[in-house]
Amino acid sequence: MSDMQDYRSSLEDVNSRKFETFSYLPPMEPEGIRKQVEYLVRKGWNPAIEHTEPENAFDHYWYMWKLPMFGETDADRILEEAAACHKAHPNNHVRLVGYDNYAQSQGAAMVIYRGKPV
Structure with a gap:
């Protein structure tokens, strides 16, 4: 398994975190x-946008940007809200979450804007 890559990340180096x-x-x-x-929309999951300061991403709850977008199926609208969150909080990480009503859990979550640590 020499092809395996070690992703060096640490709590001290905020930029290295995954x-x-x-x-x-x-x-x-x-x-x-x-x-x-x-x-996410095809799966019928409800999109929500969250954000937080890079230094708090591991040990704090993320802030909800507005309410979850229940039933939203327009990808442009979802992306516009994510961009608005990033514009309002340019130093924060912005994450898109897809809530699966059936499993009552997150079906997907991804950071789509990485903030700059202060």
Whole structure:
């Protein structure tokens, strides 16, 4: 297994931390993020947007941006809300969550904007 890569991350180095599955991959282009939003909508999951300061991402609850977007099926509307959250909180991480009503849990969660540590 010499092909395995060690992702060096630490609590002291805020920039090194990984969040959710997609953070181990190269950053997603806007088209990739859109495809993930469309997947979330196709699954019937309710989108919600959360944000937090980078230094609090591991040991604090994330703040909810407005209310979950129950029943929203327009990917543009979801992406616009995520962009509005990022604009309002440019130094925070912004995460998109898809709530699965059937399983009563998160079906998907991904950081789509990484904040800058202060």
